[in-house]
Amino acid sequence: MIRDVTLGQGFEDVFAQYGAILSRVANSYEANEAMQQELLQEIAIAVWQGLSRFKGDSSVKTYILKIAHNRAVTHVANQVKRLDTHQYDHDDLGSDRFVSTTHSPEEMSSQHQSLERLLRAVRALPLQSRQVLTLSLEGLSYDEIADVCGLTKNHVGVILKRAKQSIMQEQPHA
Amino acid sequence: MHNSDNENQTNPPVSVDDAQNDGLSALWQAQPVTTINLSEVKASLSSERTKQRWYMLVDSLAFIPAIYLLVVTWEKFTFVAHAMFVFMLVTALPLLVYQLWLRRVAAFSKDTQTADHLTQLIKQIKNNVKIAVITKHSTWTAVLFGCAFLVERYFYGELTPEKVMKMAIVMTSMSVVMLVWYVWASKRQKRFERQLGTLEKMAQQR
Secondary structure, eight states: OOOHHHOOHHHHHHHHHHHHHHHHHHHOOSSSSHHHHHHHHHHHHHHHHHHHHHOOOOOHHHHHHHHHHHHHHHHHHHHSSSSSSGGGGGOOOOOOGGOOOOOOOOHHHHHHHHHHHHHHHHSSOOOHHHHHHHHHHHOOOOOOOOOHTTOOOOHHHHHHHHHHHHHHHHHHTT | OSGGGGGGOOSSSSSOOOOHHHHHHHHTTSOEEEEEEOOOOHHHHHHHHHHHHHHHHHHHHHHHHHHHHHHHHHGGGGGHHHHHHHHHHHHHHHHHHHHHHHEEEEEESSOOHHHHHHHHHHHHHHHHHHHHHHHHHHHHHHHHHHHHHHHHHHHOOOOOOEEEEEEEEHHHHHHHHHHHHHHHHHHHHHHHHHHHHHHHHHHHHH
């Protein structure tokens, strides 16, 4: 796949495989659905451009997550010229967006509320803690997180511990 | 934890409840996601490239009319006027190069680590503030230059009433354009300063 991507092919495959991860990155920075979509498009463009420079030094997943977080930070800075995005914090996830076929309506409602609390808590974290925590929640190892963020493994551990403590205060039943 | 990479982790510096972590990860990954519109991405990518190329072209071509006029009318002006024109060009050319360099940085960003990205972004926004300040002050400098040129013409040129009228119209139009440009640059400066404040706050929160 790496060879295909460097040859300018296989972008569709990358987005099919990692599209959900990129969408979750957008969700961790923006609460409003329209803004999430806008950010996701920006991330997708940045990833598309970035993949042509990919040399295979790391996994595709690690590489695109690095690009996605960088693009999201740029997006947040650019939003200063717009309305304060915090006004959208009261936008909930929208019940029609949360679909599960394996849970009862009560379980779904409970999970929906838990998820809403989690996302609020994640968005409230300082930037570096947010990045480290969400990368960990996506299954990246300490080494990979250290590579994406430019930190040492120990520093990743310390930040992650603090971030999880903060999240658990908001999310006691997770 | 979801992938095999995590199995390779040895002695993590923190001890946490695995079940709790798995629950958090599962909850995180259960969130609704949006599908990427690939055709929109392709269209945006193409339009962004075109936009950046146009900006660079316009920046580069902006000097051509001024240089052309200078070459064509060189014989008509005195040494003082020549000195003024050359001074303006020499001052403005490095600024043009600097602007092109900034656009190049913005157009071809590298895949840096997230911590470096924030640092670079802060640097870039600081540069943008500088550019906006230079642009803002270049407007009244240009008007001042225009006035100085009029004075030069008054003393060294052969001014007829028609020429005076023509120059007054040109100066008034130029002043109006420069005023609008000043307000625009000032707004940009304030916006970049707000962006800088946001980014520096983010960096301090680490």
